[in-house]
Amino acid sequence: MKKTTPKKATMVIAQSGGPSMVINESLVGAVLEARKSPRIGRILGARHGILGILGDDYAELRKPSERKLRAVAATPSSALGSCRRKPDAADCRAIFERFRRLGVGYFFYIGGNDSADAARIVAEEAEKEGYPLVVYHIPKTIDNDLRSCDHTPGFGSAARFVASAIKGDDLDNRALGGVKIDIIMGRDAGFLTAASALARREKDDGPHLIYLPEVPFSLDGFVRDVKAAMKKFGRCVCAVSEGIRDKSGTPIAAKFAAGEHDSHGNLQLSGTGALGDYLAAYLKKNAAVKRVRADTFGYLQRSFPGVASETDRREAFAAGQAAVRAALKGDLAKGTIAIVRAKGRAYKVAFVPVPIAEAAKFTRSVPKSFIAVNRHDVTAKFIEYARPIVGDLPPCEIL
């Protein structure tokens, strides 16, 4: 069994977890960077994450023209397909058997914290087995909850969708009145819901109420807040995280959810309008508001074409490039790319290789400094943090 990476090795890259609008930027950034190196031979894109490795299902990524790859980069969702499987030791043995046959020396996995953990498992098992493999995780999650990153590729674009949607919906609510509830993705971290605040420009613009999973949610408090907002603004737009929970930590969605769980054991929150409908019905009954509507932004938040943030696109591409550059240095003690923001006024980031454990397993929540004292809004500090990542929205003007 070889103990070192051969001079010219095959590279495998794959995507895992929920898609995003810019995950293909990371894929293409990595592939185009790899194409430059004489030390990388074949470049294989495994379809549907590690399932593609286990099923020998690959796209040959030296073949497509750069022009085609750049078009793929600008396309939302995971071009190679995705999966949510966490590999065990037996999976890893099967993976290495296949990798050996293909001469794979580099493995890149683009995804969130579950995917980082999958990559960590592969790296650790490879070391145990004595299989010489450089493994790098490339960060991606619209939830913005990786501890290793100031912000994650994918977040800026999903946040841009959310802020744009809230902007339009606030204008709609201005025209017809009543209460509008918008349910926004983010199981444990409220960053995307917080980004709804970027829709505001005028003083009375919505969202008028913002509920994050980081702040315990009570139905009584909700009714009180809505009544107060209706009194103040004559209407009310609420941005509500799908992950809101009561003070015991129980998700509000668990009160009525059919109880479907994904393969990581997480309760299904997206792909259903149940939470919004529940809150709307509760308000109608208890807040004496006649017109209450609820929308659940759902999967459009991560897949809508043409609304990606330019900054997010650029950074996702650069994260892919950085992972390949770090992997070519062969530093096995590192394994993921941290996005580090420079201090100071001008927005600037660096892409720094750090140990994979910093992205795996543990997630990050919206920090207290971003949550307003009234507990149903965000602070100016959050706006300052998020604005350069999300970019300016299309201009809107009212009479």
Place this chain on the structure above:
Amino acid sequence: MKKTTPKKATMVIAQSGGPSMVINESLVGAVLEARKSPRIGRILGARHGILGILGDDYAELRKPSERKLRAVAATPSSALGSCRRKPDAADCRAIFERFRRLGVGYFFYIGGNDSADAARIVAEEAEKEGYPLVVYHIPKTIDNDLRSCDHTPGFGSAARFVASAIKGDDLDNRALGGVKIDIIMGRDAGFLTAASALARREKDDGPHLIYLPEVPFSLDGFVRDVKAAMKKFGRCVCAVSEGIRDKSGTPIAAKFAAGEHDSHGNLQLSGTGALGDYLAAYLKKNAAVKRVRADTFGYLQRSFPGVASETDRREAFAAGQAAVRAALKGDLAKGTIAIVRAKGRAYKVAFVPVPIAEAAKFTRSVPKSFIAVNRHDVTAKFIEYARPIVGDLPPCEIL
């Protein structure tokens, strides 16, 4: 009582019914055209439709700069606010009393068929009362269901949102598999749901199934169709109109809806995720598919900033201009603007004054020639019809 329009008269304009992405184009088109005429004095925008007239709540529309008005035109939703009130004879008397005081000689009402009917009532009551008033309805509805128009301002942009959303969602479904159900606006007319077909480019692109309110819907047939699509494509994206109904004409949504009705007596279909969730649960139980998700596109379809169709914007503006030009000719036998498409290959439309009755009350359905033989798809003829109105989507490329 004067029997003729005075030489210089005040103009009142208002918006009514559901907002759209381009209804402000029509408003601004009319206002800028009116500013050119020496026969129009004050230009008043009534806030929230006829409620603003009854409540003396106006925006002075000679004041804002053209630059500001152009920015308002590009902004989604109804800048003057909206309402869903149908005036009765008593309302009309109150309206004319106020109009007399303000010297109003021209009244423009932008909206769908309910709004056209409101304008018709005002016009007829004015004649009965001997109040000299030129009334023009300016067409707007995302549902595309006015009989007077080849297509209506607002439809192209909402259709562009729907097609883009389905495009992104289809890419998402490619990555993670299973069945995705997307609920699309359109109570009686399936044009918007049909527009989902514009998302397709590759042979296996979704939507794989399209259900319009014009075709009786059966749950058994749905299960059969989904199973067949899963067999053929290994995944399935369904575009479903919120207005689907069984063969007796009962909306499927009525099977579980709480039963809220709007002021026109219509069952509330939008602003709730109930239909999607119902269909998803039914499929899980009866079609043996593990992963089923449902999203309801909701109000974003009519209000999302930055995705409007350029053709739709231009035509909405021109419809507003055309109404003012027609009104200045003072032809009381006409009262709405028809959008007429020229025959032949090149896309070209004309804006023709026609009697208001052609837009009021009765609605239009998706014609049989647009519905595929299999009853769950659209024809090439529909694509040919809709493409120039909607425009090209952002390019997407798969591996």
